[in-house]
Amino acid sequence: MTDNVRIDKFISENSEFTRSQTKELIKKGLVKSDGIIIKKSDFKINPDLNRIEVSGNTISYKKDIFILLNKPAGYVCSTDDPDNHTILELLPPELSGKVFPVGRLDKDSEGMIVLTNNGDFSHTILSPRKHIPKFYIVKLAEPFKIKYINLFREGLVLRNGEVCLPAEVRPLENNELWAFIRIEEGKYHQVKRMFASVGNHVDYLFRFCIGSLEIPSKLGIGDYMEIMHKDVEKLLQPPDFNVIFKNLYVHFSSYLINK
Numbered sequence: 696m697t698d699n700v701r702i703d704k705f706i707s708e709n710s711e712f713t714r715s716q717t718k719e720l721i722k723k724g725l726v727k728s729d730g731i732i733i734k735k736s737d738f739k740i741n742p743d744l745n746r747i748e749v750s751g752n753t754i755s756y757k758k759d760i761f762i763l764l765n766k767p768a769g770y771v772c773s774t775d776d777p778d779n780h781t782i783l784e785l786l787p788p789e790l791s792g793k794v795f796p797v798g799r800l801d802k803d804s805e806g807m808i809v810l811t812n813n814g815d816f817s818h819t820i821l822s823p824r825k826h827i828p829k830f831y832i833v834k835l836a837e838p839f840k841i842k843y844i845n846l847f848r849e850g851l852v853l854r855n856g857e858v859c860l861p862a863e864v865r866p867l868e869n870n871e872l873w874a875f876i877r878i879e880e881g882k883y884h885q886v887k888r889m890f891a892s893v894g895n896h897v898d899y900l901f902r903f904c905i906g907s908l909e910i911p912s913k914l915g916i917g918d919y920m921e922i923m924h925k926d927v928e929k930l931l932q933p934p935d936f937n938v939i940f941k942n943l944y945v946h947f948s949s950y951l952i953n954k
């Protein structure tokens with residue numbers, strides 16, 4: 696159930712009226728909740744339960760939807776692709792027609808992808824200026840070299856000359872083919888191109904965290920869940936590295952170890 700919200704906020708977020716226009720309408724006695732005139736802008740309503748009217752017209756609730764999907768390999772992150780299976784096929788019809796993916800993972804990549812119907816939110820998460828960190832676990836073709844740590848930290852130059860923002864990379868303990876990487880931007884095939892620029896190759900890539908929201912280890916590959924406000928906020932918050940690191944090994948041992 697949606698939390699209670701101020702009536703002026705609800706109207707301005709779900710109609711063409713601005714917040715100040717809404718306040719004026721309220722003062723004029725043109726706003727009703729369940730048929731009762733509301734005279735205070737900070738009056739709290741519940742969008743799922745109360746029927747809000749402005750000048751006799753009902754304001755319909757444009758509910759935001761946020762889905763967390765554990766993407767399997769073999770699906771593309773697109774809403775329409777006649778040649779490939781899209782991740783929308785993994786959602787039930789009542790959801791798949793409403794949402795779109797926030798960013799992309801490659802067809803052969805797996806892990807965390809967020810889908811929403813909220814364009815502003817998608818824009819915020821993807822904005823390079825926001826520096827939202829994304830965390831990946833990769834399996835390399837060649838053993839991890841310690842020199843990668845500094846090279847990635849200094850800002851790698853890709854083979855086509857593009858310069859990357861500083862990134863953090865670490866080997867997984869006791870396993871020289873697996874590594875963990877954090878980047879704060881989203882260039883095309885970025886992680887694969889970063890490892891290619893140091894002479895290695897990514898054989899497998901799994902995204903397990905965006906901001907401070909991790910994919911729950913109980914969410915199997917191909918499964919999805921709806922996420923609520925508290926978790927959506929985490930996508931925009933800086934991560935606690937100790938927690939991320941601890942959970943990295945949980946993800947690894949729960950389904951990546953056999954890859």
Ligand code: URA
Nearest residue numbers: 801804884885886887
């Ligand atoms: N970087 C890549 O190279 N591929 C992905 O799918 C995501 C990040």
